[in-house]
Amino acid sequence: MHEPVADHVLRVHGLTVDYDGVAAVRKVDLTVGRGEVVALLGPSGSGKSTLLHAVAGFRSPSSGEIWLHGHLVAAPGHNVPPERRDVGVVFQNYALWPHLSVLDTVAYPARRRGTGRTHARAEALLILQLLDIARLADRRPAELSGGEQQRVGLARALARRAALSVFDEPPAHLDTHVRGLFLEELRARQHDSGTAALYATHDAEEALGLADRVALLDAGRIIQLGSAEQVYAQPVDLWAATLTGPASVLTTRVVRTDADHCTLDVAGIEVRVGCRSPGLSDPAVRRLLVRPGWARLGGDLPGRLRAVWYRGPHTDHLVDTPVGDVLIRAPGAVPTRVGERLSWSLHRTWALAAPATHGQTGTQLRPVASTGWSEPPRR
Amino acid sequence: MVLVVLPVARLVEIVVREGAGTSKLILSSPEVRTAAVNSVGLSVAVMLLAVPLGTAMAVGLRHSDVPGRAFWRVAVLLPVVVPEFVLGYSWTQAYGRAGFTDALVGVHWQGVLGPGGVLAVLVASTAPVAYLLAAVGLAARAEPDLERAARASGASGTTVLRTVTLPLLRPSLAAASVLVFVLSLQSFAVPQVMGAPAGFTTLTTKIYADLSFASDPLSFVEAVALALVLVLLTAAVVAPADATLSPRLRVTRVAEPAGAPFSRRPSASRWVAAGLGSYLVVAVGLPLLALLSAALTRAVGLPPRPSNWTLDNFCLVIDQRSIEALGRSVGLAVLAASVLVVIGGCVALLEHRRFGRGVATMSILTLALPGSTLAVALLITYGRWLAGSLVLILVAYLAKLWALAHRPITGALDRLVPEELYAARASGATRLTAARTVALRPMAPALLGAWLVCFLTALHEVTMSSLLYGPGSETLAVIVLNSQELGRIGPTAALSVLLTLLMAVPALPLWVLSRRLRLRRPADTVPDPTRRENAQHARARG
Numbered sequence: 023m024h025e026p027v028a029d030h031v032l033r034v035h036g037l038t039v040d041y042d043g044v045a046a047v048r049k050v051d052l053t054v055g056r057g058e059v060v061a062l063l064g065p066s067g068s069g070k071s072t073l074l075h076a077v078a079g080f081r082s083p084s085s086g087e088i089w090l091h092g093h094l095v096a097a098p099g100h101n102v103p104p105e106r107r108d109v110g111v112v113f114q115n116y117a118l119w120p121h122l123s124v125l126d127t128v129a130y131p132a133r134r135r136g137t138g139r140t141h142a143r144a145e146a147l148l149i150l151q152l153l154d155i156a157r158l159a160d161r162r163p164a165e166l167s168g169g170e171q172q173r174v175g176l177a178r179a180l181a182r183r184a185a186l187s188v189f190d191e192p193p194a195h196l197d198t199h200v201r202g203l204f205l206e207e208l209r210a211r212q213h214d215s216g217t218a219a220l221y222a223t224h225d226a227e228e229a230l231g232l233a234d235r236v237a238l239l240d241a242g243r244i245i246q247l248g249s250a251e252q253v254y255a256q257p258v259d260l261w262a263a264t265l266t267g268p269a270s271v272l273t274t275r276v277v278r279t280d281a282d283h284c285t286l287d288v289a290g291i292e293v294r295v296g297c298r299s300p301g302l303s304d305p306a307v308r309r310l311l312v313r314p315g316w317a318r319l320g321g322d323l324p325g326r327l328r329a330v331w332y333r334g335p336h337t338d339h340l341v342d343t344p345v346g347d348v349l350i351r352a353p354g355a356v357p358t359r360v361g362e363r364l365s366w367s368l369h370r371t372w373a374l375a376a377p378a379t380h381g382q383t384g385t386q387l388r389p390v391a392s393t394g395w396s397e398p399p400r401r
Numbered sequence: 402m403v404l405v406v407l408p409v410a411r412l413v414e415i416v417v418r419e420g421a422g423t424s425k426l427i428l429s430s431p432e433v434r435t436a437a438v439n440s441v442g443l444s445v446a447v448m449l450l451a452v453p454l455g456t457a458m459a460v461g462l463r464h465s466d467v468p469g470r471a472f473w474r475v476a477v478l479l480p481v482v483v484p485e486f487v488l489g490y491s492w493t494q495a496y497g498r499a500g501f502t503d504a505l506v507g508v509h510w511q512g513v514l515g516p517g518g519v520l521a522v523l524v525a526s527t528a529p530v531a532y533l534l535a536a537v538g539l540a541a542r543a544e545p546d547l548e549r550a551a552r553a554s555g556a557s558g559t560t561v562l563r564t565v566t567l568p569l570l571r572p573s574l575a576a577a578s579v580l581v582f583v584l585s586l587q588s589f590a591v592p593q594v595m596g597a598p599a600g601f602t603t604l605t606t607k608i609y610a611d612l613s614f615a616s617d618p619l620s621f622v623e624a625v626a627l628a629l630v631l632v633l634l635t636a637a638v639v640a641p642a643d644a645t646l647s648p649r650l651r652v653t654r655v656a657e658p659a660g661a662p663f664s665r666r667p668s669a670s671r672w673v674a675a676g677l678g679s680y681l682v683v684a685v686g687l688p689l690l691a692l693l694s695a696a697l698t699r700a701v702g703l704p705p706r707p708s709n710w711t712l713d714n715f716c717l718v719i720d721q722r723s724i725e726a727l728g729r730s731v732g733l734a735v736l737a738a739s740v741l742v743v744i745g746g747c748v749a750l751l752e753h754r755r756f757g758r759g760v761a762t763m764s765i766l767t768l769a770l771p772g773s774t775l776a777v778a779l780l781i782t783y784g785r786w787l788a789g790s791l792v793l794i795l796v797a798y799l800a801k802l803w804a805l806a807h808r809p810i811t812g813a814l815d816r817l818v819p820e821e822l823y824a825a826r827a828s829g830a831t832r833l834t835a836a837r838t839v840a841l842r843p844m845a846p847a848l849l850g851a852w853l854v855c856f857l858t859a860l861h862e863v864t865m866s867s868l869l870y871g872p873g874s875e876t877l878a879v880i881v882l883n884s885q886e887l888g889r890i891g892p893t894a895a896l897s898v899l900l901t902l903l904m905a906v907p908a909l910p911l912w913v914l915s916r917r918l919r920l921r922r923p924a925d926t927v928p929d930p931t932r933r934e935n936a937q938h939a940r941a942r943g
Contacts, residue, residue, distance in 0.1 A: 080549050104552035111553035117546035121568045130564075134555035182554055 030055045031186050031218040032077065037086035039069075039076045046072035048242040049086070054186065054218045061229035062222040063253075063265065064239030070222035071114070072242070074188050077220065078111050079104035091185055105134065110182035114190040116175035118163035124150070124174050125159040131182040149177045153203055169200075176204050189221040226266050230254055238262050255313070260374050263311050268338075270312040271374065272345040286310070288323055288368070289344035296370040311372040314338065314351035321367025327358050341366055408778030409632070409770070415625050415781065427623045428630070433607065437630065440603040443516065443592075444585035447523045451581050452574060454524065455531025460566065461673040463539055468674050474536075477677065478529045479685050482904050484861040484878065485526040486590030487897040490885060491688035492522050493595060494695045494894065501691035515599035522591050525684040527584050531577040538573025539566075579642040583635055587771040589864040594885060604631050605864065608773045612868055625781070628774035635771060689901070695894035714895035723880055723896065729791060730860055730877040731903070737798040738806075738855035744799075745806030745851060767803055772864035775801055780869060789871015797865045802858055806851040813847030814840075857904055877903070 032054040039047040047069045054060045062070045075081045077088060079095065079102060088096040090109065095102040110131075119127060125146055132142035150156040153173045163171060179187055223229050229236050230250040238246045238253060246258045257263035260271065277285040277292055284297040297310075325341040325348070337355045341348045341364065350366060358364045427433060458477050462470060480488060495501045496510040496518075503509035512518060547569065551561045567574075589605035597606050604627050611624035699711045767775075779797050780788065787793040817840055863878040870879050877900055885893045 075549075078549070078553055080552070103557070104549070105555045105557055109553065111550065113546045113550055115546065117550040119547055119550070119565055119569070121571075130551070130556075131554035134560065178550070178554060 031058075031091060032220065033087075033089040034073075034077070035087045035089070037073070037076060037088060038084050039072050039081055040084045041072055041081075045084075046242050047076065050242070050244050052237060052244065052247070054220055057218060058235065059219045059221060059233045061233035061236045062220065062239055063224070063226060063229040063236050065224055065265070068239040069242035070224075070239055071190055073239070074111075074190050074220065074222055077186070078109050078188055079107045108185040110179035110184035110187045112175050112179045112187065112189045116163075116171045118166075118171055118174055120163055122162075123159065124155070124161050124163075124166070124177075127163075127174060128177045128181050131178065146177070146181060149180050152180075153177050153200060173200055176200065180204070185217060187217065187219045189219065189223075191222045191224060230266065236266075238265055240265075256372055257311065257374070260309070260311075263372075263374065268314050268349050270314075270317075270346065270348045272310045272312060272343075272348070272371070274308070274310060274345045276308060276373075284371075286368070286371070291323060293323065293368055295368050297372065309374045311374050312348055312368065313370075314349045316370040317348055317350045317366055317368045319350055319352050319356050319364065319366055321365050323366050323368065325364055325366050327356070327360050327362055327364050329360060330355060408775070408782040411782045412625055412629055412774070412778045415622065416629060423619070423622060427619075427626050432602070433623070433627065436602045436604050436607045436627075437634075439516070439601060440586055440605070440631075441634065443520060443523070443603060444582045446520055447527060447585040448578050448582045450520070450524045451527040452531045452578050454528045455533075455577065456535045456567075456570070456574060458528070458532045458677065459535035459539055460562065461677065462536070464670060464673070467670045473674065473677050476681055477532055479681065480526045481529045482857065483526075483685065483689065483901050484590075484863070484897075484904075485522070485588065486594050486863055486878075486882060486885075487692070487901055488526055488685070488688065489518075489522045489591040489594045490893065490897060491692035492518060494890075495688040495691035501687065501694060514595055516596065516601050518595045519592050519601065522595060523585050523588060526591070527581045530584065531574075531581055534573050534577040534580065535570060538570045575642065579638060582638055586631070586635060587773070587864070589773060589867075590882065593882070604634075605771065605773045608777065609868065612777070624777055628771070628777045631771040631774050692894050692897055695890055696898045698891065714891040715899075718884075718892045718895045718899070722875075723877065726875050726877045726880050727899075727903070729874065733791065733795055733798065733876065734856045734859035737795060737802060737859045738852045740799060741802055741806040741855045742810075742848060742852045744803060745810045746848070767800055770801070772797075772801060772862075773868065776865040776868040789869075789874055791874045794866055794869050794874065794876070797869055798859050798862060801862075801865065802855050805854050805858060809847045809851045809854070810844070813844045817843065860900075860904060 030053045032052070034050055034052040037047055037050045037052075038045055050073060052060070052073075062073060064070050072081060076083055076096065077090075082101040083096050083098060085098055087094060090107055093102075094100065095107050119130075122130070125143055128146035128149055129139070129142040132145050133139065137145070147156060147159065150159055153176060155170060155173045155177065158166065158170055158174070163174070166174065221229070221232060223232075230253075233250055235248060236250050236253045237244050240261065246253055246262050248256075253262065254266050257266060257269075260269070263269040263271075272286075272288075275287045277287050279285070279297070282296060283294055285292050285294045287293075319339065323343065325343040327339060328342045328347065329340040331338040331340075332355065336351050336353055339350045339352060339356065341350055343366070348366065348368075356364065461467065462473055462477070464470075467473065483491075493500065493513055496513045497503070498509050498511070500509055500513075510518070513521075547565055548561050551565045552558075556564060587605065588603075589609065592601065592603045592606045593609060596603065597610075602610075608624045608627050608631075611620040611627070696714050697710045697712070699709050699713065776797055779793060779800070783793060783796070787796070861878065862876070863882055866876045866879050867882055870876065875883075877896070881893060881896045881900055884896060
């Protein structure tokens with residue numbers, strides 16, 4: 023089957039995948055365009071891996087369709103096996119074969135294409151050189167460090183020469199340098215095959231820094247899909263806001279709105295801030311999102327310093343204000359001590375939708391993510 | 402030490418005392434040579450057939466989409482639960498002349514009494530062993546990601562099997578081959594039941610014949626010499642294999658597979674189920690049906706019709722003697738299994754502390770020590786005081802089955818994540834409390850399993866019992882064997898049915914219990930990354 027127009031590498035339509043009788047992915051629609059990197063961001067158990075496994079062909083959908091390069095590869099009762107899909111996979115724990123050397127591991131995809139052993143190995147060596155691990159060619163996985171295993175996993179996915187590369191949430195951060203090399207190589211191949219990537223992670227920083235577009239997943243559903251800037255600055259609700267980064271929530275009244283500004287009432291003081299949220303005309307009490315960079319220390323709003331976290335390049339200040347706690351990020355620490363009064367100012371905000379009905383994955387979300395990110399980085 | 406080393410030393414002593422000349426005479430006799438060649442040839446053939454069969458079953462049943470998978474996984478183990486000589490006897494009833502298939506469709510297999518039949522039954526009874534080892538080897542990797550990676554690299558299903566699954570299974574398959582070879586070499590009852598009537602002798606049946614029928618003192622020396630030959634043959638295979646394999650096999654963390662590596666065509670799964678079904682019908686189903694029919698039929702040769710059915714055979718065999726034997730069998734088996742689990746646990750604990758490594762190796766060697774050899778050795782060492790008594794049989798069981806209890810318990814200890822115990826200690830538990838609250842729970846299935854395996858094996862046991870029993874100390878299995886040698890088809894079949902049903906009595910509640918234990922796992926679908934990392938650390942350290 024062919025789609026009339028196939029200008030994207032992957033198109034997922036109404037996909038539902040059951041896992042032991044429970045829908046792990048529910049009615050997901052998603053496209054990945056040529057050369058595009060799309061991140062799937064969600065907490066553990068949100069269905070990221072299941073979605074990737076369905077795209078790669080390890081799991082068949084109970085309803086919906088998956089199209090790769092204009093070919094229908096999965097629908098109920100129709101499942102193209104993984105080896106005949108144009109998809110390379112980087113596995114969660116790299117899935118390196120203990121009985122094969124690094125060179126033979128990376129030569130494996132070429133061997134399956136029917137390339138002779140010598141040629142396949144030569145090709146593999148080129149990829150190893152590209153990722154700067156040619157010296158590991160004769161080693162077995164057990165003799166590699168975690169970072170080296172990661173590179174071998176990437177090298178094997180590159181050797182597949184697939185139109186779509188799929189990354190199943192790496193347990194540790196991808197080495198930034200290696201990730202750069204890998205994406206560079208993917209993009210270099212764009213002109214001939216239109217290579218794209220789908221990347222699952224629970225780490226907001228990684229998702230936002232890596233992807234052209236980010237899909238927020240919760241309980242198997244896509245809650246929001248947009249550019250990294252969009253999902254960070256204009257989250258659909260509080261849950262999405264907390265998932266994508268530190269979020270403070272002000273409970274206050276909007277006095278009036280004009281063009282892309284609105285005037286708020288903060289403890290009797292009227293403040294005019296940048297705010298492009300739709301539907302702000304209703305002057306009721308509402309909940310307004312403030313990202314750490316949207317407020318500054320110093321100004322005419324009253325507050326009290328509640329806590330300080332020194333984070334190297336910047337310092338996070340948690341300020342107790344009449345309208346709620348606000349996390350303010352500043353280049354250096356203020357000379358104020360914890361518990362003392364200080365003043366602050368607000369420049370930008372985003373009106374949040376009513377409390378979310380989703381978010382059933384059990385993650386306890388707090389209006390102020392005092393640790394900095396919704397999930398602490400893992401070591 | 403007292404159980405094993407001393408008796409075997411006595412064996413050597415006797416042979417040495419009799420002088421090299423006698424030994425040479427015995428070992429060069431054509432009968433002995435034939436028996437030895439038969440034994441080795443048979444074992445090699447069984448190994449070559451049973452290991453691929455067991456592996457195919459394990460690989461086929463790995464996919465969760467096989468219809469009735471839970472049932473098949475238990476069903477393929479059925480031949481183990483049926484005593485092997487009962488299985489052999491039921492094959493003769495099913496496929497032999499005037500047997501079940503002969504009576505129904507007029508087809509019988511001439512060779513069922515003879516090497517062919519012995520081979521077939523041994524393959525059927527050892528294939529589950531190969532299946533278990535292969536299945537454990539497959540399950541040692543919880544995540545099927547390695548196969549998925551191969552599929553995602555462009556390999557088809559069969560290529561994945563060839564390039565990833567089977568190469569990774571190599572240590573397990575090598576271990577299975579060694580085990581199947583040793584089991585076949587030691588097997589006594591099947592060659593005795595199916596081979597001896599056709600003049601096919603092996604080392605084990607020769608030992609039995611030498612001890613039971615000949616009064617010639619030379620034949621006793623011959624039995625002793627043959628027992629030693631059997632040990633040497635076993636040692637020649639086991640020693641190098643154990644040295645190279647055991648470090649690789651020891652450190653595996655068995656886990657329930659997280660799911661099928663990939664979905665596949667439904668037809669393939671149906672083929673797996675159909676293939677297994679027909680295999681089990683031929684290997685176990687029909688023979689047991691024939692056995693039941695022989696037990697229920699009034700006289701030999703009558704067609705199996707309801708009008709010819711009777712319970713007379715059962716009434717005939719349920720006499721004072723067999724009821725006493727039944728009591729003895731069950732008592733011995735319960736006693737042996739309970740003592741063995743305790744001993745096995747102690748040895749495993751010692752080994753864990755790096756004290757008793759030697760003890761552990763010795764216990765493995767006892768498993769490899771052929772039953773016939775052990776029985777002869779115990780007889781000449783302790784026979785003076787204990788000949789024909791139940792105590793001697795119990796001693797033989799303890800010595801022989803020790804390793805059976807030891808292996809699963811050690812395995813379970815190895816699989817404990819050390820951090821979990823450390824965490825309990827760090828939370829204020831004493832060494833004993835930590836073991837009870839954190840370690841006992843995950844080990845309970847292994848302890849239960851060890852008890853069950855010992856119990857069943859002891860109940861089956863006929864190799865040693867048939868050499869060691871005296872008046873008033875026959876076990877039920879020995880009575881079945883004797884009744885069979887007297888050619889009493891109906892009563893033998895009835896006794897065999899009873900013996901087989903006896904296995905189900907403790908097996909059923911224990912199986913239910915172990916299922917309940919297993920169901921207590923947390924039901925999260927997403928593997929917890931920290932847990933996996935712990936396992937990896939444990940593996941790396943081991």
